[in-house]
Amino acid sequence: MAGPTTAERGARQQESSGPPLLRRWRPPRLRKIIILALVLTALGAGIGWLLYGSQWTRVERVTVSGTRVLSPAQVRDVADVPAGAPLVSVDTDGIEARLRRELPRIDGVQVVRSWPHDIGLEVTERTPVLVVERGSAFVEVDDEGVRFATVSEAPKGVPLLQLTTSRSGSAAASHRRFGESRLVREAVRVAGAVPAAVARQTRVVKVGSYDDISLELSGGRTVAWGSGEKGQAKARTLTALMKAAPGARHFDVSVPTAPASSGS
Structure with missing residues (x-):
C-alpha cells in the first residue's frame, strides 16, 4: 500500500504546526498576573501611606510673601492652615477664598504646596489710587x-x-x-x-x-x-x-x- 504523497505530508505538517503568529503567542501565566497585581497594590498603598499617614509629608511651616501693609502674622492667622495635617489634604482653594473674603486688602493670593513640609502664601495687595x-x-x-x-x-x-x-x-x-x-x-x-x-x-x-x-x-x-x-x-x-x-x-x-x- 502506497504511503502519503508529498503534498499530503505537507498539508498535515502545516495543520499540526498552525500559523506562525499563533505559534509565537503564548497567554501570560496566571502567576505573573497575580504578582504584578500585588506589586501595584503594594505600591499604591505605600504612596497613600506616604501622603496621608507618614510624618514625612505633613504641614510644619507656613510662609507668607508679598505683603506691604498687612503683616505676615495677619495673613497666617486668617489662612488658618492646619498644622500637622497631611500636605496633600490642605484645602488650597478654601484658604484662598477665606483670605480674599476676610482681608479685602488682598487682591490676589496663591496657596502653594512646597514639599515635603511647607505651605506658601503668595499675596498681592491692592494699591490705593x-x-x-x-x-x-x-x-x-x-x-x-x-x-x-x-x-x-x-x-x-x-x-x-x-x-x-x-x-x-x-x-x-x-x-x-x-x-x-x-x-x-x-x-x-x-x-x-x-x-x-x-x-x-x-x-x-x-x-x-x-x-x-x-x-x-x-x-x-x-x-x-x-x-x-x-x-x-x-x-x-x-x-x-x-x-x-x-x-x-x-x-x-x-x-x-x-x-x-x-x-x-
Missing part, C-alpha cells in the same frame, strides 16, 4: 474702583476723591443715571490717565458729574478734565499746554482739540 474721606478716617480705593480698606491717615501721595454731585440739575441727573460706584470708577480712570508729572502734584480729584471731573493741583492750580473718555489725548494736551503756559493757574482739556489756559 484715591482715598475718600469718611469723618476722621479715609477709605482707600484701588485702580478698579474697589473701596477696600479704612485707615486713620491718608496714604502719602494719594489724591483725595471728592464727590460733589448736587441733588438738583444735571449733576443730580448724572448721579441717578450712573450711580456713585460708576462715578468713582470714572474718577479712578481719570487718575490713571493723568501724566506722571501732573499726578505727583494732584491733591484732589473732584467729581461733579460724569462729564465734570476736575483736578486740584499743588499751588492752587486746577485742571478741568471733563469725562474719563479720551484720556490719552487729554494727557498729551495737558502736558503741551503746561509747557506753553507755565505761569497759568487754570487749564481746561475737557475738549482736547480745543484746550485753554488762564490765570497767572
Whole structure:
C-alpha cells in the first residue's frame, strides 16, 4: 500500500504546526498576573501611606510673601492652615477664598504646596489710587474702583476723591443715571490717565458729574478734565499746554482739540 504523497505530508505538517503568529503567542501565566497585581497594590498603598499617614509629608511651616501693609502674622492667622495635617489634604482653594473674603486688602493670593513640609502664601495687595474721606478716617480705593480698606491717615501721595454731585440739575441727573460706584470708577480712570508729572502734584480729584471731573493741583492750580473718555489725548494736551503756559493757574482739556489756559 502506497504511503502519503508529498503534498499530503505537507498539508498535515502545516495543520499540526498552525500559523506562525499563533505559534509565537503564548497567554501570560496566571502567576505573573497575580504578582504584578500585588506589586501595584503594594505600591499604591505605600504612596497613600506616604501622603496621608507618614510624618514625612505633613504641614510644619507656613510662609507668607508679598505683603506691604498687612503683616505676615495677619495673613497666617486668617489662612488658618492646619498644622500637622497631611500636605496633600490642605484645602488650597478654601484658604484662598477665606483670605480674599476676610482681608479685602488682598487682591490676589496663591496657596502653594512646597514639599515635603511647607505651605506658601503668595499675596498681592491692592494699591490705593484715591482715598475718600469718611469723618476722621479715609477709605482707600484701588485702580478698579474697589473701596477696600479704612485707615486713620491718608496714604502719602494719594489724591483725595471728592464727590460733589448736587441733588438738583444735571449733576443730580448724572448721579441717578450712573450711580456713585460708576462715578468713582470714572474718577479712578481719570487718575490713571493723568501724566506722571501732573499726578505727583494732584491733591484732589473732584467729581461733579460724569462729564465734570476736575483736578486740584499743588499751588492752587486746577485742571478741568471733563469725562474719563479720551484720556490719552487729554494727557498729551495737558502736558503741551503746561509747557506753553507755565505761569497759568487754570487749564481746561475737557475738549482736547480745543484746550485753554488762564490765570497767572
